[in-house]
Amino acid sequence: MTARSGTSYRHSQRGPWHLLLEGVGVVLMVVALVSGVPSAARLLLFGVGTMFLVIGSSFRVLTVEDQGDRLSVRFGPLPLFRTSIPYDDIRDVEDGRTLLLDGWGIHLSLRGGWVWNIWGRRCVVIRHRRGTLRIGTDDAENLLRFLRRRVGIGRGS
Structure with missing residues (x-):
């Protein structure tokens, strides 16, 4: 206080959960960049990976304030x-x-x-x-x- x-x-x-979310996001983005899957799938993987990174960055800390x-x-x-x-x-x-x-x-x-x-x-x-x-x-x-x-x-x- x-x-x-x-x-x-x-x-x-x-809390530690952001590490899991951000880790999944990075993996999905790397897979999107280096895999041989079709362009639409790469774009989807990259977009979902970005979403995981953003959500992970939103859940690093919980602040309660007057x-x-x-x-x-x-x-x-x-x-x-x-x-x-x-x-x-x-x-x-x-x-x-x-x-x-x-x-x-x-x-x-x-x-x-x-x-x-x-x-x-x-x-x-x-x-x-x-x-x-x-x-x-x-x-x-x-x-x-x-x-x-x-x-x-x-x-x-």
């Missing part, structure tokens, strides 16, 4: 995937764990709501006006403390 005014929060967590009136959650460094929740919409927060089947990335949870996770199973469960969001984090205690203080709910309010 950073302390700009003693009440701000910013935390970034890295934005004044809202909590911002974004993957990066290529900022293709982001969401935010206004603090006024937050109804409850709690410590949680994702299911093994929840995995990593951005997707619907088997228990309802969305999962945004880069690595590990620890998460903070946020119940808000529009549903539930599980944010995977290796800094659950500090995020919970910040949110409880910020929205005035639960322990530590």
